[in-house]
Amino acid sequence: MKHTLSRRLALRAAALASSTALLLSSLAPLQAQAAEGQLRIAEQFGIVYLLLNVAQDQKLIEKHGKAAGIDIQVEFVKLSGGAAVNDALLSGSIEVAGAGVGPLFTLWDRTRGKQNVRGVASLGNFPYYLVTNNPKVNSIANFTGLDRIALPAVGVSVQSRILQMAAAKKWGDAEFDRLDKLSVALPHPEAAAAIIKGGTEITAHFGNPPFQEQELAGNPQVRVLLKSYDVQGGPSSATVLYATEKFYKDSPKTYKALVAALDEAAQFITANPEKAADTYLRVTHAKTDRDLLLKIIRNPEVQFKTTPQNTLGLGQFMHRVGAIKNKPTSVKDYFFDSPAAQSGN
Incomplete structure (x- = not known):
């Protein structure tokens, strides 16, 4: 049984790598230049992406884009694992990556002086x-x-x-x-x-x-x-969104619409946990028990907000053990300038 699973795992890893490569290849022609109104976001699995689920369901990014005078074409790309997400971002196949703060530090370190990847927002504390x-x-x-x-x-x-x-x-x-x-x-x-x-x-x-x-x-x-x-050492933002400096500078209206949409989604979830649970089930097509979802959303240890919290310690640990070359000294090093992000830690 274990031998069979080992073989299945190896095949699964190969298939995942192949499917990821094919996906990135299919998206590559779209990468040309990051432009206002183009927004492809990589997300993974779990309720930690609920802010994105709500934004997608209610078309909040499009809403805030129209308020700024632009039409934003939003696409959500499902991937698994920070490595695949980071590859997608560096290849230009997506504009915004959704992954853990660990992959963010890895790419922030690797792209300093080049693509200059930084965080956009937290997706909450879980x-x-x-x-x-x-x-x-x-x-x-x-x-x-x-x-x-x-x-x-x-x-x-x-x-x-x-x-x-x-x-x-x-x-x-x-x-x-x-x-x-x-x-x-x-x-x-x-x-x-x-x-x-x-x-x-x-x-x-x-x-x-x-x-x-x-x-x-x-x-x-x-x-x-x-x-x-x-x-x-306490509540922490584990999952975040991040992007290249080019997207941040070349698409300011799209960037601001995304951040505004996330803030609105966070407020919606906090005020409407039952509707938020229904949104998760509707958007993801998951078979998760609704009562279990509500229990998670209402868990006092879970906080839906875009301000990063308690992230610096992980980055400094990664530097200390040699996983990254550059030592982050404050959230301003690895998050773009925005009121929510810059008040984090």
């Missing part, structure tokens, strides 16, 4: 859980060579970076990547299915809402090993 269905594992120190930890992208995703932070706290900075060899890249829906079903080599998953809650509800053996907030 606690991410590392869960396991292995009864022998009670902490990250109990993982063995027989365990596999599923996450969106090994060594790149925010889940991978937070796991590295936890490892550094446990074993020291020199062994920050100790658990990378046990990690495998797998989209959240497939990882959640493996954890709930059990009996595969996937014995842990560092996911996000609603997948982590589905796992806890769907298998009595599943339990939480660590929470991102505990590792990072």
